[in-house]
Amino acid sequence: MTGALHRRQALGLLAAALPLSAARADDGGWHDIDVTGTSPSLDFTMMATPDGQTVFQNNYVGYVTMLYFGYTFCPDVCPLTMQNVAAALAKTGKAVKDIRFLFVTVDPKRDTIPVLKAYVGLFGPEFVGLRGDADQLALLTKRFRVAYSVTPSPDPAKYEVIHGSAIYVFDRGLNARLLVPSMATKTPDIDGLAADLVRLVNERPSSWFGWLRGIV
């Protein structure tokens, strides 16, 4: 074995190992829950704000993407979650241009695209509203084992919606990387989320393969 070949092999091994090792080696550094390798990648087809255009996961290749399930008749927990995310985004500096927050309505009957657009628009340009038909929503929620329930009523006061409170975070190659248990607590770790988002935006080289996979 010549020295040159040896070096090449070593480099090849190193490159192949990078996507996994980069995420695992310094595991302790994340502020949110590391779900690398244990949660499925981002995969969906839905209508998106502002104009109802159909989008799918590949529209978000190259972005660090947050995925959250809510509804617009939610004046307390959903705005609190998104206000805290917006506060975190404000601390990400230039990285913010590569970050998106997907607000998936679990109440598509009432949440039309114009209402979703107005609602997510309250929180900032990085916030996107997604509305799927029953099948599209079922596919996405099952994929991430997100439970929700909608109990319609003619009386809006009795129309009950229960939804998951976690935020899933995907890297630029659409791989699931982090789980933020809830941003609607009394002590949300806003600085921690900001640091994690910036770190994901900056790790582009190590998620090179996943990113490529997403493009192809």
Added chain:
Amino acid sequence: MTSSSHPETAFRRMAGRAASALLVALAVAPPAAWAASPDVAVTGGRMQVLLPSRPAAGYFTLENRGDTPLALSGASAPDCQSLMLHQSTETGGMARMAMVDSVPVPPHGSIRFSPGGYHLMCMQPTGILLTHKGTEAVTLHFADGGSVSAPFAIQGVGTR
């Protein structure tokens, strides 16, 4: 209010008689604090309004300065046809919201309606609420029949 009048009596008399006077006073009162009686004080009242067609949420701190327990049992406001006591809870990663009948306020204790917990739920905001400016006169009702009004600062979603 004279020093000889019993605080509770004064509170009831005020609550019963002077509702309209209160509303007038509220229009010019600062939103910081409103001690409506020796017994209770409402501070930090605010209404967070999102969209005209969607519910708004009210937040405040209520202090019971008296010696008797109180039970907050309802709320009303001129620009909310329905204003309910609501509570958000989170269990097992699931968030839900439900109406509550009453919230106890212990003597010399206080309760906080704040994001992610208790909130006033204004099902359909109208009027001045939609301007995202000024104050809304919110009345809190107690199980014993008394009530207190306080100005709630109207605001939109504050982010950056």
